[in-house]
Amino acid sequence: MTLETLEYTEASLPPGSLGLPIVGESLEFIKNKNFISDHQKKYGNIFITSLFGTPIVFVGGGDEVNFILSNENKFFQAFPVGNVKSLLGEYSLSLQTGETHLKRRKLILKAFSPRRLASYQETIHAITQSYINKWAKTDSFKWYDELRNYTFDIASKYLISLDNGSETKLCEYFKSWSNGLFAIAPPLPFTKTRKSLVDRKKLIKLVDEIIQDRLSSSQTYDDALFHLMDAELEDGEKLSVEEVKHQILLLLFAGHETLTSSLCSLCRNLSLHPDILSRCKEEQSNIPHNPDINQSSMPYLDKVLLESMRIVPSVVSGFRKVLKECEIGGYKVEKGWLVFYQIDFTHYNKETYPNPHSFNPENFNPAEHKELVKSSNYIPFGGGVRECIGKDFAMLEMKIFASSLISQCDWELLPNQNLEYDLVPLPRPKDGLITKLRIN
Ligand code: HEM
Structure with missing residues (x-):
């Protein structure tokens, strides 16, 4: 018997509380920044609460997350929470659903083909080297701020052929736009949300100028924007200019904020584990130079990267609306509710990772890694039909960054x-x- 065919009458609601009528537990959520982890400690990996008028079920654990990820459009569908829709734009891939989403996804994925990624390696290497040289010349620097510029330079060059993107107005507006993306306040004057909406308009205007320039010239570019403007959907239709703007905004955002967080966590983890860092250094010292990093065998570094994204996933959860009543982990979940699949809960599951809070690259060997991804016990990039489309781009950038940093x-x-x-x-x-930092 599959989960979906169980008799719903047998199932009870997930543990937790729906709180007061209408407000639910919203006030506690606003007051307590550990609201989610406190609830998880009290109720376990699946629990219910009610925030801002909607019952929400938080879900962690491979089988349960797998059920959510493999039933997109059947039981669950992507859903914008808070201010996400007005800030990302209605045509953003991460908000599109059903057939529309699948068709767009296929088209956008082509901008991340192995050929395109392979030809971009040289640029990533060059940008990485210039940042390392710069860091070595300063007395001290904040890695997070620097990495935010570094990842923006790499993403903006790949996506819209913009050199030194971090020094442009585009990056300046981006920083305050993305600050408001996760703010829960409505866009009232002087809130982060309002500022973010204002900066979004400026961002869209800049992207529009780039698109209009391209429309009035016959020059070709080897970047994602050119591909999005040029490519046709299966039915021969092209993306509208409005949609291209929304998709580029999403890619620029997703393409650098997540990587900034992941790279910074990697630097922190390596710094706090000198034994692991010295094994990485030893491995690097024995690797012959190969211009294609994917052809270089770095099995230990591969494990370190995977473990770093396990212990500090830069995206901690994904949101879905429940389309049809079903059961998750034996608990009833009703139509219209929201489910948040939790990447952090899943990565800290003791049954899968015996010491979940200690940094241990031995959690991964190639065979186990495949199995962990398949069973949704390792989900830094989500899964199913909404799995991260920048996954290979992200892994490539992380590997080039890490091997250059560690070896030099x-x-x-x-x-x-x-x-x-x-x-x-x-x-x-x-x-x-x-x-x-110094170059050795
Ligand atoms: C989706 C994580 C890098 C573009 C996702 C999802 C996760 C994720 C967890 C699924 C969200 C959900 O299920 O609702 C990450 C992490 C990254 C990273 C941890 C880096 C370490 C990138 C990059 C790009 C990108 C480099 C593009 C340049 C996207 C897009 C989606 C997505 C467009 C939406 C896919 C869809 O809805 O079909 N990412 N991501 N990501 N990611 Fe990433």
Whole structure:
């Protein structure tokens, strides 16, 4: 018997509380920044609450997450929470659903083909080297802030052929736009949300100018924007200019904020585990130079990257609306509710990872990794028909960054800084990871 065919009358609601009528547990949620982790400790990996008028079921665990990810459009559908729709734009891939989503996804995925990624390696190497040289010349720097510029330079060149993107107005508006993306306040004057909406307009105007320039010229580009403007959907239709703008905004956002967080966590994890760093250095010292990093065998570094994304996933959850009543993990979930599949709960499951909070690259070997992904016990990039389309791009950038850093540099974290994480909007060390680095 499959989960969906169980008699619903047998199932009970998930543990937890729906709180007061209408407000639910919203006030506690606003007051307590550990609301979700406190609830998880009290109720376990699946629990219910009610926030801002909607019952929400939080779900962690491979089987349960697998059920959600493999039933998109049947029991669940992507759904914008908070201000996400007005900030991302209605045509954004992450908000499109059903056939419309699948067709767009197929088209956008072609911008991340292995051929395109392979030909971009040289640029990633060059940008990485220029940042390493710059960091070695300063007394100290905040890794998070620097990585935000680094990842923006790489993403903006790949997506819209913009050089030194981090030094442009585009990047300036991006930073405050993305600050408001996860804010829950309505767009009232002087709120982050309002500022974010204003900056979104400026961003869209800049992207529109780039598109209009291209429409009035016959020049070709090897970038994602050119592909999006040129490519046809299966029925011969092309994306409208309005849609191209929304998709580019999403790709620029997703293409650098998540990577900033993941790379910064990697630097933090390596800094705090000198034994693991020295094994990485030893591995790097034995690798012959190969211009194609994917042809270089770095099995230990591969495990370190996977473990770093397990222990600090930069995206902690995905949201879905329930289309049809069903059961998750034996609990009843009703039509119209929201489910949040939790990547962090899943990655900290003791049954899968015996010491979930200690950094241990041995959690991964190639065979186990495949199995963990298949069973949804390892989901830094989500899964199913909404799996991250920038996954290969992200892994390539992380690998080039890590191998260059580890093989060329020594560094130390400066004392008297707070290494704890702020988790919103994306995980980042509270003081930004203040570092001194030299080229060896
Ligand atoms: C979707 C994580 C890098 C573009 C997702 C999802 C996750 C994720 C978890 C699924 C969200 C859901 O189920 O609702 C990450 C992480 C990254 C990363 C951890 C880096 C370490 C990138 C990059 C790009 C990108 C580099 C593009 C340049 C997207 C897009 C989607 C997505 C467009 C929506 C896919 C869809 O709805 O079909 N990402 N991502 N991501 N990601 Fe990424």
